[in-house]
Amino acid sequence: MANSKSDIRVKLVTRWGKAKGFPWTTQCPGRTPRWDRCEFTSDPFARDYDWLVAVDDIPRIMPGNREELACPRDNTILVTSEPSSVTRYGKSFAAQFGHLLTNQEEGALPHPRAIRSQTGNIWFYGKSYDEIKATAAIPKSELISTVCSSKRQPHTMHARRYDFTWKLKKALPELEIFGHGVRFVEKKHQALDPYQFHLVVENQIGPHLWTEKLADAFLAETVPIYCGCPNVFDYFPKDSLIPIDINDFEGSLATIRSILSREGEYERRREAVLEAKRLVMDEYNLPAMLNRIILDHESTGSRPGGVIYNRRLMRMRHPADFLSFAAWKTGNLLKSVRVFR
Secondary structure: OOOOOOOEEEEEEEOOOOOOOOOOHHHOHHHOOEEOOEEEEOOOOOOOOOEEEEEOOOOOOOHHHEEEOOOOHHHEEEEOOOOOOOOOOOHHHHHOOOEEEEOOOOOOOOOOOEEEOOOOOOOOOOOOHHHHHHOOOOOOOEEEEEEOOOOOOOOOOHHHHHHHHHHHHHHOOOOEEEEOOOEOOOOHHHHOOOEEEEEEEOOOOOOOOOOHHHHHHHHOOOEEEEEOOOOHHHOOOHHHOEEOOOOOHHHHHHHHHHHHHOOOHHHHHHHHHHHHHHHHHHOOOHHHHHHHHHHHOOOOOOOOOOEEEOHHHHHHHOHHHHHHHHHHHHHHHHHHHHHOO
16 A cells, blocks of 8 residues: 555546546646546556545446455545436445545435535546646637537426527527537537637536536636536636526526626636636646545555445345435436426
C-alpha cells in the first residue's frame, strides 16, 4: 500500500469495462491519468491498487460480475452519474462501498458516508484541460445559442426542454439551436465558443443536479441562461449565470430579452464566468474531487479483502431492492404510455 507521501494508485472502473484508457485523461493536466498524488488506471483487471472507484457499476466483463478487492473496503468509492429519475442503484449495492459520491436524494440512495454533491460528469466540450488552460480569451462574435436534441423522454426534462426551446425560437429568432437531429456540430465547443450567452436546461431539477451542460458553457466562457439545479449558487458566483424557470415561459422570455438588450452585460459578468470556469476545471473535475476525498481518508488501518458485486447481482440477492427497482421501472413505463397515447 502507498504511504502518506507516495503516489496513491487508484483503480477507476466504469460499467462499460474498457480495459484501455482513462476516460478523464483529457481533463487532467498533460493528458496523463493522474491528479496530484492520485495515479489512475481504468484497467478492470488491475490488481495493484490502493483505492477502488466504481462509476455507476462494476464492469460487466468482470468474471462473476464482481470485484475481488485488493484494497480495504473502506478504500472504495461509488460515484453515481445519473439522477434518480434515470437510474436506481439500489441500497444494498451502494452499501458495499466505503464512500458514496452522489447527487441522488437520501430517500433514493441512502448511505452512512454519502457525499451529496455534483458528481463530476465528463465534459462534452471537445477540448483538453491543457488546450482550455492555454486559451487566453475566447472571442465572442455571436449572441445566444443552445444545444437541444430531438429526445423527448417524459420521465425527465427532455420533452419540456424541447417544447420550451422551440417555442422560444419562435419568439426569439436570434437563438441558434444545435444538437442531434437538429443542427450537427462535430465538437460541442463549436456551438458555444462564438456566443456570449447559452441556454442550458438540465434533464432533471434537484439539489446538486448540474451536469456537463453547465460545465461546458463555463469552459467556453459564455454566460449560461440556466434552468436546473436549485442550489447552483452554492457552487458558482451569483453573476456567473442567469436563472430562469422554463415552466414560466413569459417570465423566462422577458428575462432573456432584458439580458440580451443590455449593452455590456456579457462584459459585466465575465469575471464571474472566469471564476466559474476555474472551479469547473480545478475543483469540480472528478479526478480533483476523488483526490481530495482520498487524501481526507487516506489512513484507514483496515486490511485488504472482500468482494463487491454488480448492481444486477445485488438486486437478485436482495428482494427489497429488486421490488423497488421493478416498481420504479413500471412507473416510468406507465408515464411513457400516457404521453404517447
